[in-house]
Amino acid sequence: MKYIKIASSALNGLRGLLLFALVSAFWGCGSPSGKPDAGGIAISFDDHFIKEWYQLRPLFQKYNAKATFFITCPDSLNAEEIAMLKQLEIEGHEIGFHGTVHAKSTELMAAGGPKGYIETELEPGLRHMHAAGFKPTSYAHPGGNHNDRVDSVLLAKGFTILRDVAISRRKFKGFQLYAWPPRWMNAIYYAFDGEQKVDALMIDYDEVTEEEVGEAIQEAKENGTALMVFGHEPLYSAPENGKYGFNVSFLAAVLREADQQKLKFYTMSELPKVK
Numbered sequence: 001m002k003y004i005k006i007a008s009s010a011l012n013g014l015r016g017l018l019l020f021a022l023v024s025a026f027w028g029c030g031s032p033s034g035k036p037d038a039g040g041i042a043i044s045f046d047d048h049f050i051k052e053w054y055q056l057r058p059l060f061q062k063y064n065a066k067a068t069f070f071i072t073c074p075d076s077l078n079a080e081e082i083a084m085l086k087q088l089e090i091e092g093h094e095i096g097f098h099g100t101v102h103a104k105s106t107e108l109m110a111a112g113g114p115k116g117y118i119e120t121e122l123e124p125g126l127r128h129m130h131a132a133g134f135k136p137t138s139y140a141h142p143g144g145n146h147n148d149r150v151d152s153v154l155l156a157k158g159f160t161i162l163r164d165v166a167i168s169r170r171k172f173k174g175f176q177l178y179a180w181p182p183r184w185m186n187a188i189y190y191a192f193d194g195e196q197k198v199d200a201l202m203i204d205y206d207e208v209t210e211e212e213v214g215e216a217i218q219e220a221k222e223n224g225t226a227l228m229v230f231g232h233e234p235l236y237s238a239p240e241n242g243k244y245g246f247n248v249s250f251l252a253a254v255l256r257e258a259d260q261q262k263l264k265f266y267t268m269s270e271l272p273k274v275k
Contacts, residue, residue, distance in 0.1 A: 032191040034225035035274065040264035041220065042190065042271060043254070044068040044163065044200060044230040046098055046140055048076070049245070052234045054084040056248070057091070063255040066091070068268040070098035070140035070163070074128040082132045089134070094267035096138035097159075100125030104143060105150040114153050122157060138163065138268040140230070151197060161268050163230070166199040168208045182208060182216040189225040190266075192274045200228035203254070204246050205239050210253045217254075221261050226271060229254070 044067060045053055053069055060067065069088065071077075074097075077085075085095050099105075099121050108117045129136055137160045141150075144165030154162055166188050168180050182188060187199040201208065201216070213229070220227040233245030258265070266274075 032186050032189050032225055033223055034189070034191045034220075036224050038192055038224050038226070038264065038274060039221040039261075040226040040266050041217065041254075041258045042068070042200070042226050042228045042266040042268055044070060044096070044140065044228075044268055046070045046230060046232050047072050047102075049233040050077075050081040050084055054088065056234055056251070057088070059248070059252055059255065060091070060093075063259040063265075065255050065258070065265045066093050066267055067265075068094040068096050068138060070096040070138070071129070071134075071136075072098035072102045072125075072142065073100070074125045074132070075100070077128065077132055086133065092267075094138060094269055095129075095134045095136060096140060096163075096268060097125065097129060097136035098140045099142045102142040104145045105141060106145055106147050109147070109149050109153075114149070117150065117153060118157070122153075126157075137161070141165070155196060160196060161272055162197050163228070163268060164197070164199045165230075166201050168201060168212065169206075182212050183219045185216075188216070188228050189220060189223070190228055190271045191225050192271070194272050196272060198228060198268075198271070200230040203229045203231045203250065204244055205235060205250075210250065210257075213254050214257050217257050217261055217263060221263060226264075226266050228268075228271075 043065070048071060069085065089095055101121060103121060105117065105121060108120050112120065137158065139154050139159040140163040146164065151162055166185060168182050168185070182201055185201065188201045190198060203213065216227050231246035231251070233243060234248050234251070235243065235245045236248055239245060
């Protein structure tokens with residue numbers, strides 16, 4: 001029994017250390033400091049909802065906002081979608097890359113090494129992107145899955161910023177496991193320090209509230225940082241039939257608040273370039 005108690009105590013201590021490390025990584029001991037008057041917001045969107053994103057143009061134009069669109073499965077791009085993406089690019093938005101097959105990068109790396117990963121997930125999609133006239137310099141990890149080996153390959157391929165996923169809420173079988181206030185999640189604020197590996201807060205349906213994002217926007221303004229957020233498909237009602245995405249009215253509220261707070265709108269590739 002004595003040994004069981006010791007083992008249990010050690011396990012609890014380990015759990016405490018892991019929790020502390022996790023909290024420190026996201027919450028820290030205070031918000032990161034950026035650059036005076038550089039406070040802003042970097043909005044991005046993932047996957048292949050091109051027509052749906054294109055329909056948001058009037059909303060972006062209303063607030064003079066720009067965003068980054070991370071494209072996956074570019075081999076399926078048709079002429080109409082390419083024209084839409086080019087128009088978005090003309091209007092100041094960025095076209096980024098989200099992988100060829102949207103697979104788990106760590107599994108591809110483990111199975112085929114850097115060569116297999118490049119030949120499966122990177123080169124085929126990039127060839128299609130280049131053929132369509134796009135030269136992406138930003139990359140969003142599919143599913144937020146990656147490790148240092150994956151990152152090193154992506155940086156060597158010329159990507160200047162790699163975007164991961166940060167989640168404010170986590171549920172399991174309908175039960176909420178945790179809820180972190182975004183204003184305390186240091187990882188989602190860009191401090192204009194040249195960092196190339198970043199996290200963005202997911203704003204899909206039921207992931208975060210308007211009030212919480214409003215507080216995060218205020219945090220970015222006060223500290224001269226850029227709040228990074230992202231979503232998937234634009235939705236006009238609660239998601240059904242396995243759909244996932246953000247409510248358009250929610251995005252409108254984010255843009256309105258950012259505009260009222262006079263935040264700058266950044267594309268992802270612009271962030272490391274700010275001096």
